[in-house]
Amino acid sequence: MTRAAQQDESFLTNVVASMIAGIFLAIPLSMLASFYFLKVPISRALKLEERSLHLAAWKWLFIPLKWLAGAGFVYSAVQAALLFSRTTRFPEQEFIYAMLYLALALLAAFIFNVVHWMEQLYQTPAIQKKLAGLQAERFVSQLINAHLAHYTDAKALHGVLFVFNPGLPNEFSVEADHLLITARHIFVIETKYKSGTIAAHATAPQWHITTAHGQSTMRNALKQAKNAAQVLARECKLPCMPIPLVAIQGKDLTITDAPTNVVPAEEIVQVIDAFETSQPKPLFSSDQVLSVLREHIATDKGALQRHIARAEQAASRAAMASIVESASLH
Structure with a gap:
């Protein structure tokens, strides 16, 4: 050729x-x-x-x-x-x-x-962030459910929304990632997915996160859990004040400056056990507490959308207030 x-x-x-x-x-x-x-x-x-x-x-x-x-x-x-x-x-x-x-x-x-x-x-980053949060919640749910047999008559709820005064102008709500009800305690557990080193001071408005990619902040998750615990105790007339816990899952996770009820997700069961052993005698019926709580659980999407809208408005007000408080005027 x-x-x-x-x-x-x-x-x-x-x-x-x-x-x-x-x-x-x-x-x-x-x-x-x-x-x-x-x-x-x-x-x-x-x-x-x-x-x-x-x-x-x-x-x-x-x-x-x-x-x-x-x-x-x-x-x-x-x-x-x-x-x-x-x-x-x-x-x-x-x-x-x-x-x-x-x-x-x-x-x-x-x-x-x-x-x-x-x-x-x-x-997209937004979906990946939500997925990581859902995976962390599933992980903690599995830990709690696997450990239920260790607590007498214990009951657990996961991913629940409590709505009070539904349909009224003064409607309000709180969300709980996990609720564990034993015969001695009620635990309100907030779960987060974050990687890096987290400075989780109990009273800080924001928690500071340090990773190899830089620094960022997150909401004080313990304050979220405390708020949910206080609302549930007040509105549901619970027999005891719920114990707020925070479980964090993430890569290369280190938690500093934190109280003992803010821990890596893998350690959440040990913290629950510590509280359980500190009060050996049963105090109330977990079935009765669960029955009272279920009266306020909302499952419809409309309630969830209103809850999200209220949370976004609250976050916006907090951001505006922070700007005003941090301004130098004189």
């Missing part, structure tokens, strides 16, 4: 390879483009941000689902194009089939887009 022929063959090979690559690139781009301007309303309607939190459980389905959606899109789009371009004795029938194939192509593109958007949301 002459050099010129070799160059021609190489050129044709590159052209064919570029065309194939262009086709494979054009297919997903065309599917994404078909719903590009509907991304926000569809994501809100299907609550994709919330659903993406559970992506890890069935993420293995997404790759084959995207391939199937892509294949279905190509096949249906090609069939629709062929039918639209064909002239037969029964054009109405051909038109109906063409529209069906077009609808299937749009459905395949819709599925591809939804999967793609959920994957994008899953990788």
